[in-house]
Amino acid sequence: xxxxxxxxxxxxxxxxxxxxxxxxxxxxxxxxxxxxxxxxxxxxxxxxxxxxxxxxxxxxxxxxxxxxxxxxxxxxxxxxxxxxxxxxxxxxxxxxxxxxxxxxxxxxxxxxxxxxxxxxxxxxxxxxxxxxxxxxxxxxxxxxxxxxxx
Amino acid sequence: xxxxxxxxxxxxxxxxxxxxxxxxxxxxxxxxxxxxxxxxxxxxxxxxxxxxxxxxxxxxxxxxxxxxxxxxxxxxxxxxxxxxxxxxxxxxxxxxxxxxxxxxxxxxxxxxxxxxxxxxxxxxxxxxxxxxxxxxxxxxxxxxxxxxxxxxxxxxxxxxxxxxxxxxxxxxxxxxxxxxxxxxxxxxxxxxxxxxxxxxxxxxxxxxxxxxxxxxxxxxxxxxxxxxxxxxx
Numbered sequence: 001x002x003x004x005x006x007x008x009x010x011x012x013x014x015x016x017x018x019x020x021x022x023x024x025x026x027x028x029x030x031x032x033x034x035x036x037x038x039x040x041x042x043x044x045x046x047x048x049x050x051x052x053x054x055x056x057x058x059x060x061x062x063x064x065x066x067x068x069x070x071x072x073x074x075x076x077x078x079x080x081x082x083x084x085x086x087x088x089x090x091x092x093x094x095x096x097x098x099x100x101x102x103x104x105x106x107x108x109x110x111x112x113x114x115x116x117x118x119x120x121x122x123x124x125x126x127x128x129x130x131x132x133x134x135x136x137x138x139x140x141x142x143x144x145x146x147x148x149x150x
Numbered sequence: 151x152x153x154x155x156x157x158x159x160x161x162x163x164x165x166x167x168x169x170x171x172x173x174x175x176x177x178x179x180x181x182x183x184x185x186x187x188x189x190x191x192x193x194x195x196x197x198x199x200x201x202x203x204x205x206x207x208x209x210x211x212x213x214x215x216x217x218x219x220x221x222x223x224x225x226x227x228x229x230x231x232x233x234x235x236x237x238x239x240x241x242x243x244x245x246x247x248x249x250x251x252x253x254x255x256x257x258x259x260x261x262x263x264x265x266x267x268x269x270x271x272x273x274x275x276x277x278x279x280x281x282x283x284x285x286x287x288x289x290x291x292x293x294x295x296x297x298x299x300x301x302x303x304x305x306x307x308x309x310x311x312x313x314x315x316x317x318x319x320x321x322x323x324x325x326x327x328x329x330x331x332x333x334x335x336x337x338x339x340x341x342x343x344x345x346x347x348x349x350x351x352x353x354x355x356x357x358x359x360x361x362x363x364x365x366x367x368x369x370x371x372x373x374x375x376x377x378x379x380x381x382x383x
Binding site: 001002003005006007009010011012013014015016017018021022023024025026027029032037039049052065066067068069070072073074075076077078079080081082083084085086087088090092093094096097103113115122125126130131133134135137138142143144145146147148149150 | 151152154155156158160161162163164166167168169170171178179180189192193195196198200207210211214218219220230233271272273278310314317318322324331332334335336339366370373374375376
Protein backbone atom coordinates (compact mmCIF):
# COMPACT_ATOMS: atom_id res chain seq x y z
CA UNK A 1 0.00 0.00 0.00
CA UNK A 2 1.26 3.46 -0.85
CA UNK A 3 0.60 5.11 2.48
CA UNK A 4 2.49 2.38 4.29
CA UNK A 5 5.64 3.29 2.35
CA UNK A 6 5.28 7.00 3.19
CA UNK A 7 4.50 6.28 6.85
CA UNK A 8 7.59 4.09 7.12
CA UNK A 9 9.74 6.78 5.50
CA UNK A 10 8.50 9.39 7.95
CA UNK A 11 8.40 7.24 11.07
CA UNK A 12 11.78 8.35 12.38
CA UNK A 13 11.51 11.98 11.32
CA UNK A 14 12.73 14.39 13.94
CA UNK A 15 10.13 16.63 15.55
CA UNK A 16 10.02 19.40 18.08
CA UNK A 17 8.31 18.80 21.41
CA UNK A 18 8.08 21.29 24.25
CA UNK A 19 9.62 20.18 27.56
CA UNK A 20 6.23 20.59 29.18
CA UNK A 21 3.05 20.19 27.13
CA UNK A 22 0.98 23.38 27.33
CA UNK A 23 -2.55 22.90 28.63
CA UNK A 24 -5.62 25.12 28.37
CA UNK A 25 -8.74 23.98 30.18
CA UNK A 26 -11.59 24.32 27.69
CA UNK A 27 -14.97 25.89 28.25
CA UNK A 28 -17.97 23.57 27.84
CA UNK A 29 -18.07 22.52 24.20
CA UNK A 30 -21.65 23.74 23.81
CA UNK A 31 -20.43 27.25 24.63
CA UNK A 32 -17.20 27.09 22.62
CA UNK A 33 -16.42 28.84 19.37
CA UNK A 34 -14.57 26.40 17.12
CA UNK A 35 -12.07 26.95 14.31
CA UNK A 36 -10.13 24.58 12.09
CA UNK A 37 -6.38 24.87 11.63
CA UNK A 38 -5.10 22.63 8.87
CA UNK A 39 -1.62 21.91 7.56
CA UNK A 40 -2.98 21.04 4.11
CA UNK A 41 -1.46 24.07 2.42
CA UNK A 42 -4.80 25.63 1.53
CA UNK A 43 -5.06 29.10 0.08
CA UNK A 44 -7.72 31.34 -1.32
CA UNK A 45 -7.78 31.53 -5.13
CA UNK A 46 -5.39 34.25 -6.24
CA UNK A 47 -3.00 33.98 -3.29
CA UNK A 48 0.57 32.81 -4.07
CA UNK A 49 1.32 29.10 -4.29
CA UNK A 50 3.05 27.45 -1.33
CA UNK A 51 6.75 26.71 -1.58
CA UNK A 52 8.79 24.17 0.41
CA UNK A 53 9.97 25.59 3.72
CA UNK A 54 7.24 28.22 3.93
CA UNK A 55 6.18 28.44 7.60
CA UNK A 56 3.68 31.22 7.08
CA UNK A 57 -0.09 30.82 7.27
CA UNK A 58 -3.16 31.85 5.34
CA UNK A 59 -6.46 33.02 6.76
CA UNK A 60 -9.46 31.21 5.25
CA UNK A 61 -12.72 33.14 5.66
CA UNK A 62 -15.47 30.60 6.39
CA UNK A 63 -17.68 31.72 3.50
CA UNK A 64 -15.01 31.38 0.80
CA UNK A 65 -15.70 28.49 -1.54
CA UNK A 66 -12.72 29.10 -3.83
CA UNK A 67 -10.12 27.41 -1.65
CA UNK A 68 -7.22 25.69 -3.40
CA UNK A 69 -5.18 22.84 -1.95
CA UNK A 70 -1.64 23.73 -2.99
CA UNK A 71 0.67 21.82 -0.64
CA UNK A 72 4.07 21.22 -2.30
CA UNK A 73 4.31 17.51 -1.47
CA UNK A 74 2.94 15.03 -4.03
CA UNK A 75 2.84 12.26 -1.42
CA UNK A 76 -0.84 12.24 -0.54
CA UNK A 77 -4.22 11.86 -2.22
CA UNK A 78 -5.99 14.96 -3.55
CA UNK A 79 -9.07 13.45 -5.16
CA UNK A 80 -10.83 13.28 -1.80
CA UNK A 81 -10.44 17.04 -1.40
CA UNK A 82 -11.77 17.70 -4.89
CA UNK A 83 -14.88 15.59 -4.32
CA UNK A 84 -15.59 16.73 -0.76
CA UNK A 85 -13.50 19.41 0.99
CA UNK A 86 -14.93 18.28 4.34
CA UNK A 87 -12.55 15.35 4.23
CA UNK A 88 -9.82 17.92 4.99
CA UNK A 89 -11.67 21.02 6.20
CA UNK A 90 -14.92 19.84 7.83
CA UNK A 91 -16.71 23.19 8.03
CA UNK A 92 -20.07 21.66 7.02
CA UNK A 93 -19.80 19.20 9.90
CA UNK A 94 -19.05 22.03 12.35
CA UNK A 95 -22.00 24.02 11.02
CA UNK A 96 -24.24 21.02 11.68
CA UNK A 97 -22.87 20.68 15.20
CA UNK A 98 -23.51 24.36 15.86
CA UNK A 99 -27.09 24.03 14.61
CA UNK A 100 -27.58 21.07 16.93
CA UNK A 101 -26.09 22.99 19.85
CA UNK A 102 -23.23 20.53 20.29
CA UNK A 103 -20.74 23.36 19.84
CA UNK A 104 -21.36 27.02 20.56
CA UNK A 105 -20.51 28.48 17.16
CA UNK A 106 -18.21 28.17 14.15
CA UNK A 107 -15.46 30.75 13.75
CA UNK A 108 -15.57 33.28 10.94
CA UNK A 109 -11.96 32.51 10.08
CA UNK A 110 -9.98 29.33 9.76
CA UNK A 111 -6.24 28.94 9.23
CA UNK A 112 -3.93 26.94 7.00
CA UNK A 113 -0.26 26.24 7.42
CA UNK A 114 1.65 23.75 5.28
CA UNK A 115 2.98 20.53 6.74
CA UNK A 116 5.99 18.44 5.68
CA UNK A 117 8.31 21.21 6.82
CA UNK A 118 11.99 20.86 6.09
CA UNK A 119 13.07 22.62 9.29
CA UNK A 120 11.86 20.16 11.92
CA UNK A 121 12.50 22.68 14.71
CA UNK A 122 9.69 24.83 13.25
CA UNK A 123 11.42 27.86 14.69
CA UNK A 124 9.39 30.40 12.69
CA UNK A 125 6.09 28.74 13.59
CA UNK A 126 7.04 28.51 17.28
CA UNK A 127 8.31 32.05 17.63
CA UNK A 128 6.41 34.06 15.05
CA UNK A 129 3.68 32.73 12.78
CA UNK A 130 2.16 30.28 15.28
CA UNK A 131 1.49 32.97 17.91
CA UNK A 132 0.34 35.33 15.13
CA UNK A 133 -2.19 32.77 13.93
CA UNK A 134 -3.37 32.31 17.51
CA UNK A 135 -3.93 36.06 17.71
CA UNK A 136 -6.10 35.96 14.58
CA UNK A 137 -8.20 33.22 16.16
CA UNK A 138 -8.40 34.89 19.57
CA UNK A 139 -9.54 38.11 17.89
CA UNK A 140 -12.47 36.03 16.57
CA UNK A 141 -13.09 34.76 20.15
CA UNK A 142 -12.11 31.17 19.26
CA UNK A 143 -12.04 28.77 22.22
CA UNK A 144 -11.31 25.42 20.55
CA UNK A 145 -9.25 24.46 17.50
CA UNK A 146 -9.49 21.22 15.55
CA UNK A 147 -6.22 20.58 13.71
CA UNK A 148 -6.25 18.52 10.54
CA UNK A 149 -3.17 17.21 8.69
CA UNK A 150 -2.90 15.68 5.24
CA UNK B 151 1.09 19.51 13.49
CA UNK B 152 1.88 18.53 17.07
CA UNK B 153 4.21 21.47 17.62
CA UNK B 154 1.69 23.88 16.11
CA UNK B 155 -1.01 22.51 18.42
CA UNK B 156 1.20 23.22 21.41
CA UNK B 157 1.88 26.78 20.23
CA UNK B 158 -1.86 27.47 19.90
CA UNK B 159 -2.56 25.82 23.24
CA UNK B 160 0.08 27.97 24.92
CA UNK B 161 -1.76 31.01 23.56
CA UNK B 162 -4.92 30.03 25.44
CA UNK B 163 -6.82 27.97 22.85
CA UNK B 164 -7.78 24.39 23.64
CA UNK B 165 -6.67 22.17 20.76
CA UNK B 166 -7.42 18.70 19.45
CA UNK B 167 -5.18 17.40 16.69
CA UNK B 168 -6.14 14.69 14.23
CA UNK B 169 -3.14 12.52 13.37
CA UNK B 170 -2.36 10.51 10.25
CA UNK B 171 1.20 9.46 11.13
CA UNK B 172 1.23 8.12 14.67
CA UNK B 173 4.97 8.32 15.23
CA UNK B 174 4.91 12.05 14.53
CA UNK B 175 2.43 12.82 17.30
CA UNK B 176 4.30 10.48 19.61
CA UNK B 177 7.39 12.59 18.92
CA UNK B 178 5.84 16.06 19.06
CA UNK B 179 3.33 15.33 21.87
CA UNK B 180 0.45 17.75 21.22
CA UNK B 181 -1.91 18.24 24.18
CA UNK B 182 -4.73 16.13 22.71
CA UNK B 183 -4.50 13.93 19.62
CA UNK B 184 -6.77 11.43 17.91
CA UNK B 185 -4.82 9.15 15.62
CA UNK B 186 -6.77 8.12 12.53
CA UNK B 187 -5.26 5.34 10.45
CA UNK B 188 -6.81 6.83 7.31
CA UNK B 189 -5.34 7.53 3.86
CA UNK B 190 -2.90 10.42 3.73
CA UNK B 191 -4.81 13.41 2.39
CA UNK B 192 -8.11 12.27 3.94
CA UNK B 193 -7.89 13.04 7.68
CA UNK B 194 -11.68 12.83 8.12
CA UNK B 195 -11.77 9.39 6.50
CA UNK B 196 -13.87 9.34 3.36
CA UNK B 197 -15.28 12.03 1.07
CA UNK B 198 -19.07 12.20 0.95
CA UNK B 199 -19.37 10.24 4.20
CA UNK B 200 -20.73 12.80 6.66
CA UNK B 201 -21.59 10.16 9.28
CA UNK B 202 -17.99 8.95 9.47
CA UNK B 203 -16.65 12.52 9.41
CA UNK B 204 -18.95 13.42 12.28
CA UNK B 205 -17.92 10.40 14.33
CA UNK B 206 -14.28 11.39 13.91
CA UNK B 207 -14.98 14.90 15.16
CA UNK B 208 -17.08 13.57 18.05
CA UNK B 209 -14.23 11.28 19.08
CA UNK B 210 -11.76 14.15 18.81
CA UNK B 211 -13.84 16.56 20.87
CA UNK B 212 -14.37 13.88 23.53
CA UNK B 213 -10.71 14.42 24.37
CA UNK B 214 -11.60 17.90 25.65
CA UNK B 215 -13.07 16.12 28.69
CA UNK B 216 -9.68 14.68 29.63
CA UNK B 217 -8.39 16.28 32.84
CA UNK B 218 -4.69 16.12 32.00
CA UNK B 219 -2.49 15.64 28.97
CA UNK B 220 -0.87 14.99 26.67
CA UNK B 221 -3.39 12.40 25.59
CA UNK B 222 -3.24 10.29 22.42
CA UNK B 223 -5.91 7.77 21.48
CA UNK B 224 -6.72 5.80 18.32
CA UNK B 225 -9.91 6.06 16.29
CA UNK B 226 -11.29 2.50 16.14
CA UNK B 227 -11.92 2.29 12.37
CA UNK B 228 -9.02 2.01 9.93
CA UNK B 229 -9.13 2.80 6.21
CA UNK B 230 -6.35 1.85 3.80
CA UNK B 231 -5.51 3.51 0.51
CA UNK B 232 -6.30 1.76 -2.77
CA UNK B 233 -3.06 2.32 -4.62
CA UNK B 234 -3.03 -1.35 -5.63
CA UNK B 235 -6.32 -0.94 -7.51
CA UNK B 236 -5.84 1.71 -10.20
CA UNK B 237 -8.86 3.38 -11.72
CA UNK B 238 -10.13 1.96 -14.96
CA UNK B 239 -10.66 4.88 -17.32
CA UNK B 240 -11.30 4.89 -21.01
CA UNK B 241 -9.14 7.64 -22.43
CA UNK B 242 -10.60 9.39 -25.47
CA UNK B 243 -8.75 8.65 -28.71
CA UNK B 244 -6.54 11.55 -29.71
CA UNK B 245 -5.16 12.92 -32.94
CA UNK B 246 -1.42 12.49 -32.61
CA UNK B 247 -0.54 14.25 -35.82
CA UNK B 248 2.54 16.34 -35.22
CA UNK B 249 2.71 16.04 -31.44
CA UNK B 250 3.97 13.51 -28.94
CA UNK B 251 1.29 10.87 -28.12
CA UNK B 252 1.32 11.90 -24.47
CA UNK B 253 0.69 15.51 -25.39
CA UNK B 254 -2.18 14.43 -27.63
CA UNK B 255 -3.56 12.29 -24.82
CA UNK B 256 -3.58 15.27 -22.47
CA UNK B 257 -5.31 17.41 -25.07
CA UNK B 258 -7.98 14.75 -25.43
CA UNK B 259 -8.65 14.81 -21.69
CA UNK B 260 -9.34 18.53 -21.52
CA UNK B 261 -13.14 18.17 -21.91
CA UNK B 262 -13.21 15.60 -19.08
CA UNK B 263 -11.20 17.93 -16.86
CA UNK B 264 -13.62 20.76 -17.60
CA UNK B 265 -16.61 18.57 -16.71
CA UNK B 266 -15.02 17.64 -13.39
CA UNK B 267 -14.18 21.23 -12.55
CA UNK B 268 -17.72 22.32 -13.32
CA UNK B 269 -19.16 19.43 -11.31
CA UNK B 270 -17.07 19.93 -8.19
CA UNK B 271 -16.34 23.62 -8.42
CA UNK B 272 -12.66 23.39 -7.63
CA UNK B 273 -9.30 22.32 -9.04
CA UNK B 274 -5.73 21.97 -7.89
CA UNK B 275 -4.36 22.71 -11.35
CA UNK B 276 -2.72 26.11 -11.74
CA UNK B 277 0.52 26.04 -9.76
CA UNK B 278 2.46 27.23 -12.80
CA UNK B 279 0.14 26.62 -15.76
CA UNK B 280 -3.56 26.62 -16.54
CA UNK B 281 -5.28 23.42 -17.62
CA UNK B 282 -5.22 24.45 -21.27
CA UNK B 283 -1.41 24.61 -21.10
CA UNK B 284 -0.98 21.16 -19.55
CA UNK B 285 -0.68 19.31 -22.91
CA UNK B 286 2.23 21.56 -23.88
CA UNK B 287 3.93 20.87 -20.54
CA UNK B 288 3.53 17.14 -21.13
CA UNK B 289 5.32 17.67 -24.44
CA UNK B 290 8.21 19.36 -22.63
CA UNK B 291 8.53 16.48 -20.18
CA UNK B 292 8.51 14.10 -23.15
CA UNK B 293 11.56 15.89 -24.53
CA UNK B 294 13.34 15.48 -21.17
CA UNK B 295 12.36 11.80 -21.11
CA UNK B 296 13.82 11.44 -24.60
CA UNK B 297 17.18 12.88 -23.62
CA UNK B 298 17.11 16.69 -23.74
CA UNK B 299 18.50 18.59 -20.75
CA UNK B 300 15.84 19.36 -18.15
CA UNK B 301 17.00 22.95 -17.88
CA UNK B 302 17.00 23.42 -21.65
CA UNK B 303 13.44 22.62 -22.72
CA UNK B 304 11.79 25.70 -21.24
CA UNK B 305 9.67 24.31 -18.41
CA UNK B 306 7.45 27.06 -16.98
CA UNK B 307 9.06 27.30 -13.54
CA UNK B 308 9.68 24.70 -10.86
CA UNK B 309 9.56 21.24 -12.55
CA UNK B 310 7.83 19.71 -9.52
CA UNK B 311 5.02 22.26 -9.79
CA UNK B 312 4.69 21.69 -13.53
CA UNK B 313 4.51 17.93 -12.90
CA UNK B 314 1.93 18.52 -10.16
CA UNK B 315 -0.22 20.45 -12.61
CA UNK B 316 -0.05 17.54 -15.04
CA UNK B 317 -0.85 14.89 -12.43
CA UNK B 318 -3.65 16.91 -10.86
CA UNK B 319 -5.12 17.62 -14.31
CA UNK B 320 -5.21 13.90 -15.08
CA UNK B 321 -6.60 12.88 -11.69
CA UNK B 322 -9.32 15.50 -11.90
CA UNK B 323 -10.17 14.48 -15.48
CA UNK B 324 -10.43 10.89 -14.27
CA UNK B 325 -13.24 11.87 -11.90
CA UNK B 326 -15.39 12.41 -14.99
CA UNK B 327 -14.35 9.12 -16.57
CA UNK B 328 -15.35 6.83 -13.70
CA UNK B 329 -18.64 6.09 -12.00
CA UNK B 330 -17.70 6.02 -8.33
CA UNK B 331 -15.68 8.34 -6.12
CA UNK B 332 -12.16 6.90 -6.21
CA UNK B 333 -10.47 5.41 -3.21
CA UNK B 334 -7.29 7.13 -2.09
CA UNK B 335 -4.40 6.86 -4.59
CA UNK B 336 -6.47 5.00 -7.19
CA UNK B 337 -6.23 7.93 -9.58
CA UNK B 338 -2.54 8.36 -8.79
CA UNK B 339 -1.72 4.76 -9.73
CA UNK B 340 -3.83 5.05 -12.87
CA UNK B 341 -2.03 8.24 -13.91
CA UNK B 342 1.51 6.98 -13.37
CA UNK B 343 1.02 3.42 -14.53
CA UNK B 344 -1.68 3.59 -17.16
CA UNK B 345 -1.32 6.86 -19.07
CA UNK B 346 1.22 8.03 -21.61
CA UNK B 347 1.79 11.24 -19.65
CA UNK B 348 2.47 9.31 -16.45
CA UNK B 349 5.04 7.22 -18.27
CA UNK B 350 6.63 10.37 -19.69
CA UNK B 351 7.01 11.99 -16.27
CA UNK B 352 8.35 8.78 -14.78
CA UNK B 353 11.00 8.63 -17.51
CA UNK B 354 11.69 12.35 -17.18
CA UNK B 355 12.20 11.86 -13.43
CA UNK B 356 14.79 9.15 -14.08
CA UNK B 357 16.46 11.28 -16.76
CA UNK B 358 16.65 14.32 -14.46
CA UNK B 359 18.17 12.20 -11.72
CA UNK B 360 20.76 10.90 -14.18
CA UNK B 361 21.42 14.44 -15.42
CA UNK B 362 22.33 15.48 -11.87
CA UNK B 363 19.24 17.53 -11.06
CA UNK B 364 18.91 18.43 -7.39
CA UNK B 365 17.18 15.90 -5.16
CA UNK B 366 14.14 18.11 -4.69
CA UNK B 367 13.52 18.44 -8.42
CA UNK B 368 13.49 14.75 -9.32
CA UNK B 369 12.23 13.31 -6.03
CA UNK B 370 9.09 15.42 -5.88
CA UNK B 371 8.29 15.03 -9.57
CA UNK B 372 6.01 12.10 -8.69
CA UNK B 373 4.73 10.63 -5.44
CA UNK B 374 7.46 8.53 -3.82
CA UNK B 375 4.99 5.66 -3.87
CA UNK B 376 5.24 5.63 -7.66
CA UNK B 377 8.99 5.91 -8.20
CA UNK B 378 10.20 3.15 -10.51
CA UNK B 379 13.82 3.16 -11.60
CA UNK B 380 15.29 1.14 -14.49
CA UNK B 381 15.90 -2.43 -13.44
CA UNK B 382 13.29 -2.37 -10.67
CA UNK B 383 10.50 -4.89 -10.80
